[in-house]
Amino acid sequence: GLATTFVMTLASVCSYLMARFILIPFGIGYLRTLSFILVIAVVVQFTEIVVRNSSTALYRLLGIFLPLITTNCAVLGVALLNTNLAHNVMQSIVYGFAAAVGFSLLLVWFAALRERIALADIPVPVKAPSIA
Template sequence: MTEYLLLLIGTVLVNNIVLVKFLALCPSMGVSKKLETAIGMGLATTFVMTLASVCSYLMDRFILISFGIGYLRTLSFILVIAVVLQFTEMVVRKSSPALYRPLGIFLPLITTNCAVLGVALLNTNLPHNFMQSIV
């Protein structure tokens, strides 16, 4: 458990995906005019990134590697991200219509957010187990 806590702290403070790898700078700045909208977009992106990492890890380990079709990794991860994003959009629309109104135009842009795809691809290239890929 301590290993996962250290990994989480290292990810947030030391290996921050925006500050270190310079992924997702545009969306990070695009909705940061209002604090509520920026927090909502950050939470939505984090939610999509976490679910996409889980689904991408499972797809890579159990489908792509098993059938020897690892060359379809990027395409399949983009499809996974699109499906997860549609799920997230439905959840946000139902649970918080007030948050959905300002985020509505930006939510589909998470699909093209390079950080979401970047995290999914980095997780498959690094020797992480399932729990480490979630953190």
């Protein structure tokens, strides 16, 4: 949750700067999605380096999940929505942070729901992949 929040907020700012100072002035807005994916990959790698150097235990705990943030469509969606809604840099920061907090809360909610289902007394006829 915290790593995704950091990446989503930072990627929102970097995507805004990329669109504002490179894509729009040079008239290459058609490269927006590709450039935002590249920006997200760079931000995730930066985050991985920072986490590895600052907390080895956290780096080991996150393991393979940290690079998987790159493939999270929510991160790309927030970056694209920031440009579609013509947010300024402050609005991009707030929007990215708020979306990341909402995403983290949703993950916690789904984990709690899954835990509750795992502990529930489910009747045998419906205890199958459909309930999980």
